Amino acid sequence: MAITFQNIADSLTRISDKIYQTPIVSSALLNAWLGHEIYFKAENLQKVGAFKARGACNVIAKLIESGNPPNKVVAHSSGNHAQAVAWAANKFNIPATIYIPSFASAIKIQATKSYGAEVILMDSRQGVEDAAREHSQQEGVYWIPPYDHEDIICGQGTVAIEAMDQLSLIPDAVFVPCGGGGLLSGVNIAAKGINPEIKVFGAEPLNANDAAESLRKGAIHRLLESPKTIADGVMTLAIGEINFEYLKQTDGILEVNEDTIVYWTQWLSQLLKLQIEPTSAMTMGAVCQYLQNQKSKQRILVVLTGGNIAPEKHRQIWEKNWLEVLPSLAIELLGDNKAGHS
Amino acid sequence: MAITFQNIADSLTRISDKIYQTPIVSSALLNAWLGHEIYFKAENLQKVGAFKARGACNVIAKLIESGNPPNKVVAHSSGNHAQAVAWAANKFNIPATIYIPSFASAIKIQATKSYGAEVILMDSRQGVEDAAREHSQQEGVYWIPPYDHEDIICGQGTVAIEAMDQLSLIPDAVFVPCGGGGLLSGVNIAAKGINPEIKVFGAEPLNANDAAESLRKGAIHRLLESPKTIADGVMTLAIGEINFEYLKQTDGILEVNEDTIVYWTQWLSQLLKLQIEPTSAMTMGAVCQYLQNQKSKQRILVVLTGGNIAPEKHRQIWEKNWLEVLPSLAIELLGDNKAGHS
Numbered sequence: 216m217a218i219t220f221q222n223i224a225d226s227l228t229r230i231s232d233k234i235y236q237t238p239i240v241s242s243a244l245l246n247a248w249l250g251h252e253i254y255f256k257a258e259n260l261q262k263v264g265a266f267k268a269r270g271a272c273n274v275i276a277k278l279i280e281s282g283n284p285p286n287k288v289v290a291h292s293s294g295n296h297a298q299a300v301a302w303a304a305n306k307f308n309i310p311a312t313i314y315i316p317s318f319a320s321a322i323k324i325q326a327t328k329s330y331g332a333e334v335i336l337m338d339s340r341q342g343v344e345d346a347a348r349e350h351s352q353q354e355g356v357y358w359i360p361p362y363d364h365e366d367i368i369c370g371q372g373t374v375a376i377e378a379m380d381q382l383s384l385i386p387d388a389v390f391v392p393c394g395g396g397g398l399l400s401g402v403n404i405a406a407k408g409i410n411p412e413i414k415v416f417g418a419e420p421l422n423a424n425d426a427a428e429s430l431r432k433g434a435i436h437r438l439l440e441s442p443k444t445i446a447d448g449v450m451t452l453a454i455g456e457i458n459f460e461y462l463k464q465t466d467g468i469l470e471v472n473e474d475t476i477v478y479w480t481q482w483l484s485q486l487l488k489l490q491i492e493p494t495s496a497m498t499m500g501a502v503c504q505y506l507q508n509q510k511s512k513q514r515i516l517v518v519l520t521g522g523n524i525a526p527e528k529h530r531q532i533w534e535k536n537w538l539e540v541l542p543s544l545a546i547e548l549l550g551d552n553k554a555g556h557s
Numbered sequence: 558m559a560i561t562f563q564n565i566a567d568s569l570t571r572i573s574d575k576i577y578q579t580p581i582v583s584s585a586l587l588n589a590w591l592g593h594e595i596y597f598k599a600e601n602l603q604k605v606g607a608f609k610a611r612g613a614c615n616v617i618a619k620l621i622e623s624g625n626p627p628n629k630v631v632a633h634s635s636g637n638h639a640q641a642v643a644w645a646a647n648k649f650n651i652p653a654t655i656y657i658p659s660f661a662s663a664i665k666i667q668a669t670k671s672y673g674a675e676v677i678l679m680d681s682r683q684g685v686e687d688a689a690r691e692h693s694q695q696e697g698v699y700w701i702p703p704y705d706h707e708d709i710i711c712g713q714g715t716v717a718i719e720a721m722d723q724l725s726l727i728p729d730a731v732f733v734p735c736g737g738g739g740l741l742s743g744v745n746i747a748a749k750g751i752n753p754e755i756k757v758f759g760a761e762p763l764n765a766n767d768a769a770e771s772l773r774k775g776a777i778h779r780l781l782e783s784p785k786t787i788a789d790g791v792m793t794l795a796i797g798e799i800n801f802e803y804l805k806q807t808d809g810i811l812e813v814n815e816d817t818i819v820y821w822t823q824w825l826s827q828l829l830k831l832q833i834e835p836t837s838a839m840t841m842g843a844v845c846q847y848l849q850n851q852k853s854k855q856r857i858l859v860v861l862t863g864g865n866i867a868p869e870k871h872r873q874i875w876e877k878n879w880l881e882v883l884p885s886l887a888i889e890l891l892g893d894n895k896a897g898h899s
Contacts, residue, residue, distance in 0.1 A: 321881060490832055522830030527878070531874035537868075
């Protein structure tokens, strides 16, 4: 059964007393420079500092609603999904075990523990996934995967309904980052359910463009090794199988190079005074690619997906000073690579 | 005539349709670690990214209200006051000339220009002050000083009335940074006007402790040279004469060392997902000094005064990783200097 708009609306009702209704912010200066209106949904201010709280909360709440609550939940993640599952399980008083690769940032591991979860560190990305899956073979243990799950997709999609309700306007286009594809799938269904004219795009690092490649090839493209990108929220090796079908229904995935990701991380923090992950700021690179081809003034909704940045990433972000180069639609910095287009 | 609570309440009425009512945020994790309740008033999300918009707006609005609008306003500043006057003048369609030392950050100079002000760069801190004062001798030209002015004090004080109205509770203590002393003076009058039991403290870098020294000596203490502190919002050489009388009525000024300032800059951005100036984060060092001596659970209001950080400051902030050291009341890092107490 395909996910419907109603499934996502029901998910929002299910989780809305658990999550924050995060604010929508904008920058008059940025809008003046670009000549369009950009609305940022600040999910960096969400519980655990990322939209991932929505999906994790939705999965557990739905299991409880169905009269079949798990005795325990397990998950694997190197990032925000780990914290999200730990937080959501704690919220519903269900024990959680989270498998995390030992190379993950210390601050994310610490945060996951602070929500009361048992954390098990393992050497490899594949290792944690296998361990979580194996653990879930035990009776009463439920595995919450990071993106390839219908109730995760529905949970993440709630951000679009909530944002448009707050905005009281129908944007011309919505932009979100694409890693495994859960958020983009859910937002596309939600937005087009509100109005089929709304365009929905994903943004992906050029250096980790498995989703864009998958859409070009018509089959899931799997990266052979961990990609090199500062956008550490979208380093997944391949999109989910469930998600792939939904991603085909979006308006495309735009690729952004590394310098441009850093550029917008600096500028958005400067303009909005928010701490914003490179993964979220990357989306502005895609927005500018889109806006260059628009003849009329556009109203754009951007989901700022998270605000968790490790100290070493802060140093990397501020190595160069990009604030001397004012934002314009033509901004696309050429570093080690050239930006591709889908 | 001494400034009264009513003067500040009137100022809030005067400016409230021009400025943002910034949100109050808190961190459940931080409150659990410290065992107290801390409410942060996020003035980093204020117009121009700092509370300074309040004072500048109040001065100009009151001049217009009095039937004596200036033909032009002038100001001198190396930081947020420059942007605040430029923004407020623009809001009321009055031309502005801002004198800025050439060593000020390029991003702040650029922002001041972007609000339509004429910017004149000069070599020294004394030079810009002299030039602004001299310019104001011309007919119809009004000089808006950064802190030593009653309507600036009243404007900055509005933040306390607004915050307590939003909170619907009376905090035990309020903490703000102290540079020239305008904000601290205004907040003290406002808070004690709401309830005389509320304690009001200033926070100052140990390396730029002219205000604490002034209170100890009973006379204005002037630093002989520009102090070395990462808290660039409070590098003033001496507090204002008007302010000094009001600062004597506060509950004290607590001094914070450089490592502790950087520590809280990292932690507040990590916990709140906001971009926060070191000057604002410094306040938490003072809060912890105060809380160490409290026997009952305290409710504390902290004004996060601004969010403007130059790229080179970002690099300096994240040189070391302090996020491995969890916050506690005993946190006081010993770097090149020891923390003093008033």
